[in-house]
Amino acid sequence: LLHPTTMAPPSVDNDRSIRGARRFALVVPAALIAPFALMALGLRAGSADIVIVSLLAAALFGLVLWRVWLLFVDVEEHRRTQDKLTRSIEQERRRTLENQQLLASLSERQLLTDRLSRIQRKISTRAPLQEVLDAITQGAADLVHADVAALRFIDEDDPGYMVIVSSVGIDEAVADEVRRSPLGRGVGGQAIVTNKLCIQDAYTGWDNAIPQFATGGLQTALATPVHLGAEPIGSLVVATHRADRRYSTAEQDALISFAEHVSIALNDARSVRAMNDALEQAVHQAMHDELTGLPNRACFYDRAEQALKAATRAGTATAVLLFDLDRFKEINDTLGHRYGDRVLCAIEPRLAPLLRASDTIARLGGDEFCVLLPDVAGLDDAMDVANRLTRALEEPLDVDGMTLVVEASCGVTVAPDHGTTADLLLQRSDIAMYAAKRSHQSVSAYEDDLDRNTPDRLALLGELRHAVLHEELVVHFQPQIDLATGEVEGAEALVRWQHPRRGLLAPDVFVPLAEDTGFIHQLTTWVLDASLAQMRRWMDEPAGSGIGPDFTVAVNLSTHSLLDDCFATEVSVALDRAGVPPERLALEITETTLMADPERATRVLTTLAERGVRFAIDDFGTGYSSLASLKDLPVHDLKIDKSFVAGMDDGSDDAVIVRSVIDLGHTLGLRTIAEGAETEEMLVRLADLGCDSAQGYAVARPMTACELVTWIQARTEAGAAVA
Numbered sequence: 001l002l003h004p005t006t007m008a009p010p011s012v013d014n015d016r017s018i019r020g021a022r023r024f025a026l027v028v029p030a031a032l033i034a035p036f037a038l039m040a041l042g043l044r045a046g047s048a049d050i051v052i053v054s055l056l057a058a059a060l061f062g063l064v065l066w067r068v069w070l071l072f073v074d075v076e077e078h079r080r081t082q083d084k085l086t087r088s089i090e091q092e093r094r095r096t097l098e099n100q101q102l103l104a105s106l107s108e109r110q111l112l113t114d115r116l117s118r119i120q121r122k123i124s125t126r127a128p129l130q131e132v133l134d135a136i137t138q139g140a141a142d143l144v145h146a147d148v149a150a151l152r153f154i155d156e157d158d159p160g161y162m163v164i165v166s167s168v169g170i171d172e173a174v175a176d177e178v179r180r181s182p183l184g185r186g187v188g189g190q191a192i193v194t195n196k197l198c199i200q201d202a203y204t205g206w207d208n209a210i211p212q213f214a215t216g217g218l219q220t221a222l223a224t225p226v227h228l229g230a231e232p233i234g235s236l237v238v239a240t241h242r243a244d245r246r247y248s249t250a251e252q253d254a255l256i257s258f259a260e261h262v263s264i265a266l267n268d269a270r271s272v273r274a275m276n277d278a279l280e281q282a283v284h285q286a287m288h289d290e291l292t293g294l295p296n297r298a299c300f301y302d303r304a305e306q307a308l309k310a311a312t313r314a315g316t317a318t319a320v321l322l323f324d325l326d327r328f329k330e331i332n333d334t335l336g337h338r339y340g341d342r343v344l345c346a347i348e349p350r351l352a353p354l355l356r357a358s359d360t361i362a363r364l365g366g367d368e369f370c371v372l373l374p375d376v377a378g379l380d381d382a383m384d385v386a387n388r389l390t391r392a393l394e395e396p397l398d399v400d401g402m403t404l405v406v407e408a409s410c411g412v413t414v415a416p417d418h419g420t421t422a423d424l425l426l427q428r429s430d431i432a433m434y435a436a437k438r439s440h441q442s443v444s445a446y447e448d449d450l451d452r453n454t455p456d457r458l459a460l461l462g463e464l465r466h467a468v469l470h471e472e473l474v475v476h477f478q479p480q481i482d483l484a485t486g487e488v489e490g491a492e493a494l495v496r497w498q499h500p501r502r503g504l505l506a507p508d509v510f511v512p513l514a515e516d517t518g519f520i521h522q523l524t525t526w527v528l529d530a531s532l533a534q535m536r537r538w539m540d541e542p543a544g545s546g547i548g549p550d551f552t553v554a555v556n557l558s559t560h561s562l563l564d565d566c567f568a569t570e571v572s573v574a575l576d577r578a579g580v581p582p583e584r585l586a587l588e589i590t591e592t593t594l595m596a597d598p599e600r601a602t603r604v605l606t607t608l609a610e611r612g613v614r615f616a617i618d619d620f621g622t623g624y625s626s627l628a629s630l631k632d633l634p635v636h637d638l639k640i641d642k643s644f645v646a647g648m649d650d651g652s653d654d655a656v657i658v659r660s661v662i663d664l665g666h667t668l669g670l671r672t673i674a675e676g677a678e679t680e681e682m683l684v685r686l687a688d689l690g691c692d693s694a695q696g697y698a699v700a701r702p703m704t705a706c707e708l709v710t711w712i713q714a715r716t717e718a719g720a721a722v723a
Contacts (some may be wrong), residue, residue, distance in 0.1 A: 119261050123268050130166070132265045137166040137236070140258040144251045146238035148218065151226070151262065152188050153234035155180070162189060162234065174212040186210040191223035191235040197252060198223045203239065219243040224255050226262045228270075236262060285660035289363040290653045292345050298591065300362035300370055304422035307374035308415055316375045318415045319382035320422070321389065322429035324437070325367035326407040335402075342399045343406055350392045354385070365643070370426065379414045379445055386410045390442040409436040410443045418446045464497070464510050464519065468526050472498050475530045476702035477553070479711070480673060480695040483687040488712050490552035490586065492695060493531040494702045495523070520558040525570065528555050532578035532585065534705050539580070546712035554586040556618065559593040563600050568607040575611075582612035588639065590618045602633060609634030616673065620661055631668050638665040642676020642696070648685060655685075662690050 119139060122132045133151055141149035148169040155161045164170075164179045184193045186209060191198045200206055200221045204214050213221075221239035225232040236259040238247075247255075287299040295303065304320065311318045325343070332340040347369055351361055360372040371389065376382050393408045411433030413425045428446040436444035467473055477491035497505040514520040531553045538547040561567050575582055587608070594601050594617075605615055616637035640661050647654035658674070665672040674686045677696030686694050700711055 116257060116261060119258075119265075123261070123265050129265060129269045133166040133262065136258050136262055136265070137168050140236060140238055140255055141168040143254050143258075144222075144238050144247060145240075147241050148213070148237075148239045150188065150237045151234065152181075152192075152237070153226070154183060154192065159183070162192065165234075171216070174216065178210055178212050181210055184208075186213065186237070187221040187223040187239075188235040188237040191225045191237075192232050195225050195232045197225075197256065199247065199252075201246065213239070217241045220245045220247065222247045222252065222255060224252075224259045226259045226266075228263060228266050233266075234262070235259075285656060286664055290656050291341055292348060292363050294348055294369075295360060295362040297362065297364045300360065300364065300372065301422045301591070303360050303362075304372050304425070307372060308420060308422065311374065311415060312420075314375070317378055317382075317417075318425075319373040319376045319379075319385070320413050320415075320425040320429050321371040321373065321382065321386050322364075322411045322426065322433045323369040323371070323389070323393070323408045324410075324433055325369075325393075326409060326437075328367040328406065331404060331406070339399055339402070339404070343397065343404065346397055346399075347393070350395070351389055354388055354392060370429070376414065379412070379417070382412050382414050383443060383445060386412050386443045394442075408442070409433050411436060412443060412445045414445075460510065461513055461519065463499070464514060464523075467497055467499070468522060472500070473523075473526060473530075474498055474704070475527060475534065476704060477534075477708045478695050478702040479700050479708060480554075480693050481699050482693055483683065483691055488546075488548075488715065489550065489693060490554060491708060492554040492588070493527055493556075495527050496702075515558060515560075521560045521564065524556070524558050524561045525574075528571065528574055529578070531555050532574055532580045535580045535584060536578045537705070538709070541709075545709055546716055547709065550584075552584050552586045552614065554588050554616065556588045557593065559590075562589060562593050562604055563597050565600070565604075568604050571608055571613065572611060575613075582608075583614065586614040586616055586637070588616045588618040591620065594633075605634050619675075635670060637671045637673050637693075640672060640674045640691070645674050645676045645682060645686070645696070646678065648682065658686070658691075659689050666690065 116139070119132060119135050122135055137149050137151050140146070146169070148167075150164050150167040150170065152162045152164050155163050160183050161180050162183050162185075164175075167175070170178065181189065183189055187198050187200045187203070190208065200209075201219075203209050203218045203221045206214070209218075218239045219241055220243070221237060223235045223237040226234040226236055236255060238255060287296060287302070288294065289296045304318075307318050310316075325347075328340065328343065331343060344363070344367070347363075348361055351369075351371065355361065355371065355373075358374055362370045362372070364370050371385075373382060373385060376385075390408050390410050393406060397404045397406060411429040411431065413419060413429045413432065415425055418428050419425045431450050432444045432446040435447075435450050436442065474496050476494050476496055478494060479488050479491045481487065482489050495507055495511070497507075497510055499505050511520070511523070514523045535553050538545065538551070541547065564570075571585075571587075575585065589601070589605075609615060614636045615634060616639050617635055618639045619641040620638045638661060640658055644654045644657045644661075648658050662672045671692040672690075673693040673695065674682075674691050675695055677683050677686060677694040677698045679698050682696070683694055683698050703711065
């Protein structure tokens with residue numbers, strides 16, 4: 001009954017429990033044997049008292065032992081409970097430590113994510129590059145708790161050295177001394193030359209250390225290369241003064257992430273710089289004449305509008321002087337274009353010394369030059385300048401040993417007396433200039449009676465009003481094709497006048513008259529309604545008609561219509577009345593139309609664009625264009641003027657202009673459409689230059705609606721495509 005294995009408590013695997021059980025097993029037999037030995041002794045002696053005493057002693061010993069056993073069991077149970085509690089506390093402590101480590105890791109990751117997100121926002125919002133680099137350096141220092149952080153780049157001017165471009169924690173006293181170091185020096189230099197992550201845990205005693213940092217007490221340093229493309233061009237370094245500090249794998253990965261964002265920022269800055277350079281070059285080409293280097297028509301309009309606005313605010317006058325070279329065609333035809341070009345290039349050197357820095361000389365095209373005179377005293381002052389300039393042009397010109405005499409006729413207008421827009425001033429200067437030619441004078445100022453409102457023009461205007469009311473006008477359509485696929489993507493609506501006596505009249509006969517008299521708005525409205533009605537008829541025809549679901553019709557807008565506050569509503573009503581989706585209508589506006597009142601034009605364009613109507617800038621490159629506002633307008637297409645396309649031989653000025661317009665359009669996210677493509681060679685050339693679409697006689701002449709459908713069907717059946 002008292003065998004040790006039966007008396008041992010349950011936790012026999014515990015050393016202390018085993019030892020306790022063994023002691024208990026030795027005591028119990030001795031305690032039990034003693035009373036029974038005494039009782040046996042009493043029986044042998046025949047003494048009842050001894051027997052009784054022995055029995056009592058045995059009972060007493062048994063009771064004591066039972067109590068001792070219970071006490072032992074309680075102690076063991078308490079000890080086991082205490083052991084469990086100790087183990088539980090230890091497990092909880094370990095879990096708490098693990099949770100703290102996990103929390104710290106998550107906090108570091110969150111900090112890394114937050115810092116990198118801030119840097120990415122700076123990059124995406126085109127923050128200054130130095131600001132981005134400083135944010136990266138500071139972020140790296142904060143994340144790894146570095147005492148010093150620095151971003152170095154290889155010196156572009158001296159590749160044997162590297163330069164600190166951003167730093168944190170470098171004492172100002174040594175900043176200038178360490179700003180430039182030999183390539184390969186220090187842990188940052190090693191990261192560049194080895195093109196890999198570098199760690200130095202004993203920086204102070206390192207023989208390749210930068211002395212100023214070593215004497216400053218830096219102990220541990222970490223660096224990773226920075227790349228531009230695949231080549232290392234710098235390094236990002238963090239360091240600490242703590243000798244026991246070691247950078248973890250997570251911190252090394254974080255530093256690499258920051259270095260990668262330096263690369264992203266540099267690549268983005270390089271892309272932006274290249275784009276800006278290309279855009280600046282394209283803008284310069286679009287705004288300047290390549291032959292003479294002078295501002296072109298677009299630039300002239302831009303500067304003229306600025307000068308007119310300033311004059312309005314200041315209450316001063318602005319003059320426009322338009323020059324046309326006499327006998328220039330004779331020089332070109334007789335001596336060749338080389339001599340003609342030399343004459344054109346000689347104009348600016350003769351005029352510039354007689355003008356102020358604020359004045360502008362522009363070549364409008366051909367042999368036409370224009371001078372803008374802001375802040376003049378009045379017409380007499382402008383006439384005096386014009387006379388001095390024409391006399392300067394009359395001086396003999398020596399070209400390759402040949403003496404040439406070139407004279408000029410000049411027309412003068414002054415704002416606000418002769419007009420308040422650049423377009424009107426230039427138009428009236430042109431009238432005055434031709435008056436000078438007719439009167440054989442060098443200079444003529446604009447006068448109202450020089451205008452062309454003759455009785456014949458007034459009679460024609462009356463007939464035009466009658467034509468609108470009695471359906472004498474017809475719309476012809478000139479198709480536009482995609483140069484990449486050859487598909488017909490739309491057509492431009494061109495109005496014709498079926499005059500009862502004079503036959504079919506082209507728009508250049510009556511549209512200028514309508515523009516001069518204000519009747520252009522009614523004419524535009526008629527063309528819009530007629531074009532939309534025809535589009536609806538095409539949409540209702542069977543699928544095999546050839547007019548696809550993406551086919552658009554383009555209608556030209558006048559300045560008067562675009563600046564009418566009710567025009568957007570009129571277009572919406574016309575679309576609803578015809579049942580034509582807005583995206584199948586394109587409205588074409590000229591640069592000068594936008595120039596007349598940019599703010600009002602923008603409101604109208606935005607209203608219609610929000611509904612889905614497309615817009616194209618017509619005759620781009622021949623008039624006013626404010627590129628700063630063009631990119632903000634809801635414009636989809638740029639139409640290259642046919643005058644540039646017609647002269648688009650390889651190496652010519654016009655070819656450069658066409659290429660510049662295409663590049664500019666694509667830079668601004670716009671499609672480009674070439675007008676006046678007269679030959680297959682032109683189509684091929686335009687496609688090679690990247691032009692998106694084209695129209696002209698090489699594609700098809702303007703035709704009636706029925707003829708257009710027949711033409712498209714025949715083209716489809718023949719499988720025609722642009723070469």
